[in-house]
Amino acid sequence: MEYKNLDTLKAFAELSNSKKASIKELLSKERVEKCNIAAGGSLTYNYAAMPVTDEAISLMQALADEDELVEKYKAILSGQVMNPGEKRLVLHQLTRGNCLGTPVLADGEDKGEFYSSQLARIKDFSEKVRNGVIKGSTGKPFDTVCQIGIGGSDLGPRALYLALAEYINNSPVKHLNAKFISNVDPDDAASVIRTINPETTLFVLVSKSGTTLETLTNQLLVTSSLKGVDPAKHLVAVTSKTSPLASSKDVLDAFFIDDYIGGRYSSTSAVGGVILSIALGYETFEEILKGAHEADMNALETDITKNAALMDALIGMYLRNVYSYPSTAILPYSQALSRFPAHLQQLDMESNGKHVNRFGEKLNYVTGPVIFGEPGTNGQHSFYQLLHQGTDIVPLQFIGFKENQAGRDIVIEGSTSQVKLNANLAAQIVAFALGKNDDNPNKEFDGERPSSLIYANRLTPLALGALLAHFENKVMFQGFLWNLNSFDQEGVQLGKVLAKKVLNGCQGDEILKAFADLLI
Numbered sequence: 366m367e368y369k370n371l372d373t374l375k376a377f378a379e380l381s382n383s384k385k386a387s388i389k390e391l392l393s394k395e396r397v398e399k400c401n402i403a404a405g406g407s408l409t410y411n412y413a414a415m416p417v418t419d420e421a422i423s424l425m426q427a428l429a430d431e432d433e434l435v436e437k438y439k440a441i442l443s444g445q446v447m448n449p450g451e452k453r454l455v456l457h458q459l460t461r462g463n464c465l466g467t468p469v470l471a472d473g474e475d476k477g478e479f480y481s482s483q484l485a486r487i488k489d490f491s492e493k494v495r496n497g498v499i500k501g502s503t504g505k506p507f508d509t510v511c512q513i514g515i516g517g518s519d520l521g522p523r524a525l526y527l528a529l530a531e532y533i534n535n536s537p538v539k540h541l542n543a544k545f546i547s548n549v550d551p552d553d554a555a556s557v558i559r560t561i562n563p564e565t566t567l568f569v570l571v572s573k574s575g576t577t578l579e580t581l582t583n584q585l586l587v588t589s590s591l592k593g594v595d596p597a598k599h600l601v602a603v604t605s606k607t608s609p610l611a612s613s614k615d616v617l618d619a620f621f622i623d624d625y626i627g628g629r630y631s632s633t634s635a636v637g638g639v640i641l642s643i644a645l646g647y648e649t650f651e652e653i654l655k656g657a658h659e660a661d662m663n664a665l666e667t668d669i670t671k672n673a674a675l676m677d678a679l680i681g682m683y684l685r686n687v688y689s690y691p692s693t694a695i696l697p698y699s700q701a702l703s704r705f706p707a708h709l710q711q712l713d714m715e716s717n718g719k720h721v722n723r724f725g726e727k728l729n730y731v732t733g734p735v736i737f738g739e740p741g742t743n744g745q746h747s748f749y750q751l752l753h754q755g756t757d758i759v760p761l762q763f764i765g766f767k768e769n770q771a772g773r774d775i776v777i778e779g780s781t782s783q784v785k786l787n788a789n790l791a792a793q794i795v796a797f798a799l800g801k802n803d804d805n806p807n808k809e810f811d812g813e814r815p816s817s818l819i820y821a822n823r824l825t826p827l828a829l830g831a832l833l834a835h836f837e838n839k840v841m842f843q844g845f846l847w848n849l850n851s852f853d854q855e856g857v858q859l860g861k862v863l864a865k866k867v868l869n870g871c872q873g874d875e876i877l878k879a880f881a882d883l884l885i
């Protein structure tokens with residue numbers, strides 16, 4: 366859908382060209398207290414340090430209304446085809462609740478029913494593994510679960526597990542160690558196999574397509590290493606019903622994900638549900654789903670000052686298309702979120718790193734930004750020099766929590782470590798925004814570096830679910846704004862084809878062979 370009329374976009378552009386807002390001039394105590402949006406799942410999104418004036422906000426509201434962004438979201442939720450090319454539905458939000466209250470039927474199947482039946486199976490299976498009813502082939506209960514998968518079959522589930530491991534350790538809920546194998550690099554699998562006891566480890570083989578080279582290779586590498594056990598009793602599959610894996614006899618059980626759920630949007634399906642329920646308890650996974658559903662409900666707000674994901678999306682587009690900033694940094698001040706930026710790289714860059722619109726027409730505007738990031742305060746000792754004094758301005762997305770997860774802390778020089786962490790977070794937001802004058806240019810900070818902050822009291826399963834869904838919905842709204850198909854990934858296919866060509870001897874492609882000869 367093109368914009369009904371381009372006045373809003375033109376006004377948007379003129380606004381920034383003619384009178385670029387200054388964060389230094391905008392920022393105040395009152396603005397910090399005013400620019401908060403409840404995002405669901407105990408999260409709050411704060412945009413006080415973004416260069417958006419009231420005028421820009423009213424233009425963004427007009428753009429959201431003109432482009433019918435919430436209506437498009439409702440169309441997705443009700444199972445309408447959004448992508449003309451693929452005739453595919455986009456149903457990942459349905460895995461955590463039914464926002465519109467009506468079941469989504471696709472080819473006659475009640476998808477809500479399918480998802481709840483899969484959840485029931487995950488609950489039953491994970492409880493039996495955790496309480497020793499389901500044991501390994503030598504009769505020992507499982508104490509470790511290991512996911513074999515890559516991309517969306519690895520990044521989201523791994524990020525969510527790492528985000529809650531310490532939280533669970535500091536709770537009465539039993540914690541089964543989870544490990545992850547993803548890369549076809551044999552050292553990846555070796556580094557995990559060396560640390561596990563085959564008799565007490567259950568492997569979760571995750572591949573929606575059931576054809577991904579890395580995952581199938583690792584399945585054989587792992588099962589060939591399992592001495593003294595029957596591999597089929599130590600392996601479950603998570604795949605689509607239409608994949609070759611669905612009918613494999615080499616697995617103890619199989620859980621299914623809907624064809625209409627993209628890999629990078631699949632953490633709240635069985636792709637994340639099986640391993641998270643076995644490792645952290647089904648109730649923990651249920652809380653993640655609850656938080657994600659609350660964020661999905663928040664994303665239905667038509668008033669952008671009440672819709673955190675939509676405001677985040679609009680500001681992101683403003684900084685990308687009007688200020689022409691090429692990248693965005695995700696900076697969680699929480700070591701538990703160490704792999705969350707990596708998950709968001711796939712979510713954002715594989716969704717909106719596109720050069721044609723939904724109708725296959727070449728675009729004449731820029732689309733998805735480069736996403737990178739590391740937890741704070743570590744990033745401060747790594748790449749913050751460029752963020753503060755580099756020649757490129759990089760929009761920043763901070764994430765922070767008032768309390769830690771492990772419950773263990775120490776007071777040194779009058780403050781706890783958690784307070785020191787958040788003192789750095791608050792300081793960085795202000796340093797980026799306001800900078801510092803200095804007679805020595807090398808010590809001068811221009812400021813005017815835009816940032817947002819998502820915060821909550823503590824990184825709980827509920828907050829984590831909402832955080833996951835917030836970014837999924839932000840990326841979805843930006844895809845609508847850029848008129849893209851955010852739910853395919855043609856850009857990853859060429860590399861796979863050429864890799865297969867190398868494995869088959871390069872078939873006369875001398876440049877390909879020249880590089881292959883350097884390495885093989």
Ligand SMILES: O=P(O)(O)OC[C@H]1O[C@](O)(CO)[C@@H](O)[C@@H]1O
Nearest residue numbers: 515516517518572573574577628
């Ligand atoms: O789950 P599968 O089908 O093995 O795919 C793994 C990943 O490969 C991709 O298809 C391409 O990177 C991702 O979108 C997906 O998450």
